[in-house]
Amino acid sequence: QVQLVQSGAEVKKPGASVKVSCKASSYTFANHYIHWVRQAPGQGLEWMGWISAYNGNTNYAQKLQGRVTMTRDTSTSTVYMELSSLRSEDTAVYYCARGSVTMGAYWGQGALVTVSS
Amino acid sequence: EVVLTQSPGTLSLSPGEMATLSCRASQSLSSIYVAWYQHKPGQAPKFLIYGASTRATGIPDRFSANGSGTDFTLTISRLEPDDFAMYYCQHYGDSPLYAFGQGTRLEIK
Numbered sequence: 001q002v003q004l005v006q007s008g009a010e011v012k013k014p015g016a017s018v019k020v021s022c023k024a025s026s027y028t029f030a031n032h033y034i035h036w037v038r039q040a041p042g043q044g045l046e047w048m049g050w051i052s053a054y055n056g057n058t059n060y061a062q063k064l065q066g067r068v069t070m071t072r073d074t075s076t077s078t079v080y081m082e083l084s085s086l087r088s089e090d091t092a093v094y095y096c097a098r099g100s101v102t103m104g105a106y107w108g109q110g111a112l113v114t115v116s117s
Numbered sequence: 118e119v120v121l122t123q124s125p126g127t128l129s130l131s132p133g134e135m136a137t138l139s140c141r142a143s144q145s146l147s148s149i150y151v152a153w154y155q156h157k158p159g160q161a162p163k164f165l166i167y168g169a170s171t172r173a174t175g176i177p178d179r180f181s182a183n184g185s186g187t188d189f190t191l192t193i194s195r196l197e198p199d200d201f202a203m204y205y206c207q208h209y210g211d212s213p214l215y216a217f218g219q220g221t222r223l224e225i226k
Contacts (some may be wrong), residue, residue: 035215037162039156044203044217044218044220045154045217045220046206046217047213047214047216047217049208059169059214059216061213061215062213080134095161095162097161097162100150100165101149101150101209102150102152102167102209103152103162103164103169103207104164105164105173105174107161107162108161109161110161112175
């Protein structure tokens, strides 16, 4: 069955960077986009961007342009989301999801990123 | 820029009742790009509906949705205890590329 397994929780200081991984299995990795969605405490879902697993093309939410970078490693079927210049407002659960015009049915389990001094 | 406004913010109902959740857009949307998700604390969101009205695989027919233009609705008939959660509508478009509504909390009365 399709699985997306994310890396674990992270605690970072303001100004630092965090890199969250999302390892895909049981499907043809290159055939799908991977989205990143986050949810801050008490807030709703926020789309961050997507990466094409086929060619690495990306599209980022305007709000995060310049701070977010999504990459992929086709040899390990893993997608990475790196967020830099972290602020307290970036404290959130970060999800990867396999999708296209929707986030689709397959999501990672989520990774909590806490930004605190 | 498209803004999705969900109402009500919180809906308090009892098991067995019917829930009607609204998602209103600031401009007309293409229905094929409207989706709904259920989200529970500590879990990943669950994909419910795509194309404004088509249930995702494995979603029971107690969940139905429709809409066009600026008004979209998710209906859950015969509420079960497992249905109480947050619900989000989502649209794929131009600006922004992907938008979520702010969510409706469906809570047990």
